[in-house]
Amino acid sequence: MKKQIFLILLFAWILVPQSFAVNGPDKEVLNAFELRTKGKVDDSRKLLESILSKDSTNAMAHYEMARLKHYLLISGQAVKVEDILISINKAVTYDPKNITYAYYKAIASFLNAYMAMETGNAEVKKRVDETCLQFEKVLSMKPDYSEASLYLVEIYGMLPKDMGGDSLKAIAWSDKLATKNDYFGSKGKAALLPRESDHMKFWMDRLDKKKENPEFLMEVGKAYLNKQDSQNAEKYFDLAIKADPSKNILILDLARYHIMVVMQNKDLAKTELPLAKACIERYLKTSPEPIIPLKAYAMGLMSVTEMFLGNQPEADKWKDEATKLDKYFSRALGIPTILLFDSPDQISHHYFSFFTPF
Numbered sequence: 621m622k623k624q625i626f627l628i629l630l631f632a633w634i635l636v637p638q639s640f641a642v643n644g645p646d647k648e649v650l651n652a653f654e655l656r657t658k659g660k661v662d663d664s665r666k667l668l669e670s671i672l673s674k675d676s677t678n679a680m681a682h683y684e685m686a687r688l689k690h691y692l693l694i695s696g697q698a699v700k701v702e703d704i705l706i707s708i709n710k711a712v713t714y715d716p717k718n719i720t721y722a723y724y725k726a727i728a729s730f731l732n733a734y735m736a737m738e739t740g741n742a743e744v745k746k747r748v749d750e751t752c753l754q755f756e757k758v759l760s761m762k763p764d765y766s767e768a769s770l771y772l773v774e775i776y777g778m779l780p781k782d783m784g785g786d787s788l789k790a791i792a793w794s795d796k797l798a799t800k801n802d803y804f805g806s807k808g809k810a811a812l813l814p815r816e817s818d819h820m821k822f823w824m825d826r827l828d829k830k831k832e833n834p835e836f837l838m839e840v841g842k843a844y845l846n847k848q849d850s851q852n853a854e855k856y857f858d859l860a861i862k863a864d865p866s867k868n869i870l871i872l873d874l875a876r877y878h879i880m881v882v883m884q885n886k887d888l889a890k891t892e893l894p895l896a897k898a899c900i901e902r903y904l905k906t907s908p909e910p911i912i913p914l915k916a917y918a919m920g921l922m923s924v925t926e927m928f929l930g931n932q933p934e935a936d937k938w939k940d941e942a943t944k945l946d947k948y949f950s951r952a953l954g955i956p957t958i959l960l961f962d963s964p965d966q967i968s969h970h971y972f973s974f975f976t977p978f
Contacts, residue, residue, distance in 0.1 A: 646965070649680045653964050656688055659912040659946030664688060679715035682707045683724065684964050691960055695948040701731045719762050720967050726754035726768065730974060737783065748775065748784030766804035767971045769797040773808040778975050803835045819843045834864035841870065842978045845877050868906040869914070872955050873978050875899035875921060882928060889928060896925050916942040916949035917956055
């Protein structure tokens, strides 16, 4: 059971919108954020360090520094989750009422728990308990923060008891969530379905009442992916993107699916990898245009695909192009979460799961 939890969590890499007033120093933090999203991570870090050298109590600067460290972590740099926690803890200390910082701290806390799971650290349950406490703090500040509620449902419902799971708490949080948000309430119910349940039927039944809803269309597409039916998954992803063009990142999920199939069965490379390439090429041409970190990530994914195909010169070309855009582009298989790219003066309502590959 633990091994399965670890494998599932490996796919989740992975973090946090309402706007706040922005004062003078925080405008500099916004400049640092913009530098990072333009692929200028070193410049962003230098600016943040300068801001904090002048005012070590600048909460937004600490928050942005935490996310910058997070980005470096998924790019394979020598950064630890503990480094992220140091920065986000300072952000929360200096602005304890800021819901954005509190939410990110909860997610960083789960990353810390994940590392304990991966290494067999005896503190797994302690860290999971701390994670749940942080999400509950978020909900005490903003009871309708559906994303935070869903994390509690998943953590309590999907982890075994010795890691902090609690089926009764999972059901209680799921029931609360169902009264607040139809989509996230459905996500909560789906998370607690027995393993043998038909998730396709579950989401199709709800789609009947929400035919134009991009969220429900997306979930049907993901259910098809989990059934290894990429053609129907693409059909519903396309419908979701038509309803909400910002969901174009789903195209990368399709690319990842085809790559993962090959990772499990190399004999399928000649059929699956060209499909992955087509998805990546399509994503790079979508509108709205992908931001630099995601464009570079997609190019890096193309490099991996070409390498698997034995086309090393093409692989090197794509890697060089990605590095030119952003030398710290993510090397993880999982898509970098959009939560890392929301403006630091906003509350984010992007959600990603630690427990599913899509």
